Amino acid sequence: MICNECGAMVSELDNGHLLACSGLTLQEYALRHVLPLDLLVSPDRIKTDTAQADLPLMPVAVPDETARAVLAGLRLAGKVHDAGPLCFVEGEVSWLDLLFCDLAQLAPYGFRFRQEYHYAPGSHRVVARNRLVTQKRNLVGPWLPARVPPPEQYLKYAVYLAHAAELHAGFLFLPFASDDEADEAAEFLSRELDVNTRPLAAGTPLLRTLTRADATRLLDRLRSQLESMPGVWPRFHPDTPEITVSKEVVFDSAHFLTDHPARCSNLHGGRYVLHVKVRGQVDPVTGCVLDYGYLKRVVNARVVERFDHHTLNYAGPELAWRSTTEMLSMHIWEQLIDFLPGLTELTLYETPQSWCQYSGPDLETWQRQGSQPLLGRFTDPALGHSPWRHPLRTLDERYATPQARCD
Ligand SMILES: [Zn+2]
Secondary structure (H helix, E strand, O other), X not given: OEOOOOOOEXXXXXXXXXXXXXXXXXXXXXXXXXXXXXXXXXXXXXXXXXXXXXXXXXXXXXXXXXXXXXXXXXXHOOOEXXXXXXXXXXXXXXXXXXXXXXXXXXXXXXXXXXXXXXXXXXXXXXEEEXXXXXXXXXXXXXXXXXXXXXXXXXXXXXXXXXXXXXXXXXXXXXXXXXXXXXXXXXXXXXXXXXXXXXXXXXOOEEEXXXXXXXXXXXXXXXXXXXXXXXXXXXXXXXXXXXXXXXXXXXXXXXXXXXXXXXXXXOOEEEEEEEEEEXXXXXXXXXXXXXXXXHHHHHHHHHHHHHHOOEEHHHOOHHHOOEOOHHHHHHHHHHHHOOOOOOEEEEEEEEEOOEEEXXXXXXXXXXXXXXXXHHHHOOOOOOOOOOHHHHHHHHHHHHXXXXXXXXX
């Protein structure tokens, strides 16, 4: 076949040829020339697992401070995986330079780059995986110094940010594998970098910078480390278009309106349709403003699971008095804004003919002001203490029989 990059006739295109002639991997070549990998990879190159024969066995070199910090950052980011006797770090084709930058730093551990081709039975096509692979024993072997100081923390957290953090509407979201790691990170960021974070109840450990200023400060404090990694600084300062993404969910609920003069005072049910709109810049690495899966998980966990097949008035004190679409929208906004700082609008249909639209306060304003007072009318501690109630007490006292008085 002919190489579309250099015009040479080759028996088969592989990374050996392509990296020499164009600097591209085969997967990048396939994307550039719009060719399915199925046509480029012969069946005998399709892998079922990673070959370890040509991977070096240690010791290559004693890992220096940088190598240890990069490995620790990748581990914290959940990017280091075990597969039998091997260990690998996986990267995205949109960002192979970052993987190659990791590779350069991790050299003492004996990592090698592999682009492996697998047949994905579900999608009926050949897919590529980009990995840095080493022998697992190279990461733990007795050749490592017995006592080493902890890896350089600033670089470790910069590597973590580069591989795991996501920027939404100016806030950084930081996922962790365990509560201990999240606690340690929150403590380090606060103590060393003066960055405040807030843990979010997301099912898995997740921190968010408390404010946009905290996100900016975090990036600025680690700027030199982040700038040393390809594409990282621009990813967190994107120059990409702003786009609004929307998700529609439905839930079936019953409700009634207290003191309503018409039929809505009766308990009745219906199918609610909620449209959630989130605006943000396109992430240059993922090509998304926000993962629709994340959006769906958040809305399901915070809204649908709470209200579906429930009576709205008994789902929480915010809606006990009046579960109108307006009250419900304000309440849903407060359920979502912590997780979706790019939230711009909610549209809530009670019936196909009746709906409301709501744009509430942005995250920082909401954090400053607190919950919408209307939602807390019946939980407000001041309720019952107005001077207008004093005559009622006097009346009670006047007509109470001595036995009934409890003071
Ligand atoms: Zn070529």
